Amino acid sequence: MSAQRPASKSELMVVASAHALTGKRVCFVGVGLPNIAVNLAKRTVAPEMELVYEAGVFGANPARLPLSIGDPTIVTGSTATVSMHDLFGLYLQGGRIDVGFLGGAQIDRFGNLNTTVIGDYAAPKTRLPGSGGACEIAINAKEILVIMRQSTRSFVKELDFRTSPGNLGGAVAAAKTRAAQGWGGSGPSGVITDLGVYGFDDDGEMALRSLHPGATLDQVRASIGWEIRIPQSFPATPTPTDEELRLIREELDPTGAYVS
């Protein structure tokens, strides 16, 4: 087998996200990169994983890469196709989801997310799609993984709007709120970007965990709107294997619509 060409930034994000799903059982999938990551994980590190789509499918088995969250391919061959009421009530709020993927226009140091507006809510500079299921995924999935590209516009000191709560203002307050208000989940556990993988320290603040091959700390610092925590030592994100790249390029995204 000939060696694959080096991974693109998007492929690094997909492979790192798939690794974060090792051994997970039930995953709430988004479209785009999360969708490829989850399907890669299912073929490699998490073969038992059930794919849940917010459109109302549990145990999806997509035969093609869905453009939209409600593509017909997620229905055919699935374990269960249910109403939105069942999906959000029985499956998500009922506590059956292990991992949920979220993204956003803005994220802050505590993993809170904005998908609603840039600028003032009543007179927005940019009107974004809004919550969809994000607000309830953030609260009810047992853990949250975030996939986003880094820039000072998206990794910000202060959100313009908090659509989906993460670690609020810090882990201690967040833990109290989660217990008092009966949240099913424990909030964000990882952020995967085009430059590295981040986790959350005990106090709830984001910190670098590994740096992607080819990325530098200068790039990391220059694309985050606050002083990001960087530990004394940290590993490099594992380089994608030829088999992982082959699966992405030949089976999951053969036209390169998402990862090229």
Next chain:
Amino acid sequence: MSTSKLVDMRTAIAAHVHDGDTVAIEGFTHCISFAAGHEIIRQRRRNLTLARMTPDLVYDQMVAAGCAKKLIFSWLGNPGVGSLHAIRRRTEPAALAPGESLLEIEEYSHHGMVGRYVAGAHRLPFYPLRSYSESDLPKVNPLIRTVQSPFGGEEVYAVPPLNPDVTIIHAQRADAEGNVQMWGLLGCQKEAAFAAKHVIAVVEEIVPTSVIRADPNRTIAPGLIVSAVVCEPFGAHPSYVQGSYDRDNAFYREWDTISRDAAATEAWLQEWVYGVKDRAAYVAKFGGDYFKGLTPTSAPSGSVDYGDYR
């Protein structure tokens, strides 16, 4: 004994959609009645409150055509593509055209929107849910409020009932009495239908009642709650109908380009909505080969045995 509710789309919209009404054309990505949306545009309805979990292109087009004064929703985008540009032009002050006003906006999350229909359908004063805790959404939508449990005092959020004047659902098939059967993504078709004062059911095919009764588990709405039945093949295009035709993703992408420009949007409406008299003319304008390209290969379910208990 039974009365046929079968009418054409023009008659159904003329009878059940009025200026100022709250209208819900539901269907989550799947089974969105674009045929009804386009007829509402042709009949020039005004000041509508448009409710939908995901406004999708159908409400972008209706907003562009001047039908709406308010949107109630939970996710405002072109699924898999990006923004709804006609709606953005009516929500971002900097993009507003002279003489236009901002749309009224009332937004929820998906679970909250579903809950509004459920409360409406169940005739309950609210629907409690665990969403919205520590989100800014309740700050900008005063209809998202907290409620205390009478069993231990726990506080959760609640949303009010939503009872549309008319809900319009698309599905695979119905009989002439309006018993509607659907498979694939169910969205909140059932909840939105039961919450409404009137229901228009639009289907790909009218079948004999015996077909409905041979598979009663697949019925999402009984004729009891349906005011009008419209048979409209390809009536959900560019959305899709499971097993009948695929989502026209190419058009969803094309709309991104068209809708960025107000004049191009108006030209599209002139050609594809005002310029065709009904959905059959719209389908004919595409030509039969176009829809052949959207037809999936077959994947039938196995049949189940309900048993005969005479």
